[in-house]
Amino acid sequence: MEKARPDAGQASLVASRSAAPAGGAARSPWRRRADRLLAALVWLTLASVVAAWGLLVFLSDRWWPATLLLFGPRWVLAAPVLAFGSLALGLRRRLLLPLAAAAAIVFGPLMGLHVPNPLRPEAAGPRVRVLTQNLGRVKLASEAVGALLTELSPDVAAFQECSPPGDRVSPFAGYTLHVDYNTCLLTRYPIRKVDARDRKDVWQKDGSGAITLYELESPHGVFSLLNLHLDTVRDGLEAIAVRRLSGVPELEANTAARRWESELAREWARRAAGPLLIAGDFNMPVESGIYRDLWSEFTNAFSVAGFGYGFTKKTRLLRARIDHILLGAGWAAERAWVARSIGSDHHGTVADLRWTGAPGGG
Known part of the structure; x- marks a missing residue:
């Protein structure tokens, strides 16, 4: 028998269906x-x-x-x-x-997210808690600082932009206070030696120059701590904001000055006699080329033992981690975090460290 042929309407319908895309209408x-x-x-x-x-x-x-x-x-x-x-x-x-x-x-x-390595070996040895905080306009003897010390109970606290009491005696029981111009150190451990770099050459270039090296005698042994407050990029950024491209030379000059000041601080750190800690307001994030060239050989406590972004400088638009605690040989970071606000434009950085016993120095 002869097969039935589809009429023209059926053929047209078949052709239109075969031409349509698989997902539906074109x-x-x-x-x-x-x-x-x-x-x-x-x-x-x-x-x-x-x-x-x-x-x-x-x-x-x-x-x-x-x-x-x-x-x-x-x-x-x-x-x-x-x-x-x-x-x-x-x-x-x-x-x-x-x-x-x-x-x-x-x-x-x-944006600088950090997540601790869960496979990082647990450090052994005595624990030392360190705090670094740029106080800004907050007075050292204020209730806000006292409450923070009570809450955190650090063994050593390094302060920048510090306004100490007039008699330069520690207002907090159990701590010894040392003041070097506008930086301060509160420590539970006796201070064996203070080695402060003369700031005059840095001041002549409108820098900060706060570079003070301490030898501290803990029950676990003698170690060194370098308290830093390095120059800010603010002048360079303001030059760009006000003069646009005409401000580029000033930003570049500021970068060169900040590198030079970091080089001075790095060289001063080599004077450390024992296991070295470095704490302070570096005024630069860890991604900075200056930081990478001069400070990356040290272990950054928050980078290895902190969680999150760790922002220590917060403004309406800006979030940055520019305050650091760095560890030389002889130390391991157990935990690091950002302290709550005490009214300064910086948040403190806190780290629980372990004394591993290895020899140190800068």
Whole structure:
């Protein structure tokens, strides 16, 4: 028998179904253009985030645009990631993958997220708790500082921008106070030696120059602590804000001056006789090229034993971790965290350290 042939209407219906895309009706031209534009913007965003990360790691405090990124509000890089993410949810969900990668970089290493290594071996030895705090306008003898010391009970507390009592006697029981101009040290341990660097050459260049080395006699042995307050990038940033590109030379000069001051402090640290701790307001994040060149050989307590971003300087736009506790040989970091606010424009950094007994020095 002869097979029945489909009529013209059935043939047309079959052809139209075979031509339609698997996902349903064909997209309109404007939708295809919107998809292509969104895809281009998403990949451009990912490339920009990776480039910013590279600038931060390799060129900050070496090339002025990267220095602006180093001290600027890095969180703004998340804005296009979040905006394009909401569009991708409705238009093209496969673009969520590169956006997720961009978000992981921004909220992870670009903003300085730290997560302790769970496999890090547990340190043994006597525990020493160290606090460093830029006091700003908060008086050393204030109730706020007293409450913080009662709460944390540090064995050693290094203060910067410190306004001590007029008699320079410790206002807190159990602590010995030493004052070097506008830096102070409160310690439960006897001070064997104070080696303060003359600041005059740094002051002549409008720097800070607060570099004071102590020898402390603990029950576990003698160790050294270097209390630092290094120069700020503020003048360089203000020059850019006011004069735009005309302020670049001033920012570059500021970077050179900050590097020189760090070199002076690093050289002073070599005078340490015992296991060395360094605590203070470095006025630079760990991504800084100056920090990497001069301080990265030391263990940063928060970098290895802290959780989160560890921001110690907080303003309306800026979040930065510029106050540090560094460990030389003979020390291991057990735990590190950021102290609560006491009214200063800085938060304190606290670390529980273990004396491992290894020989130290700067």
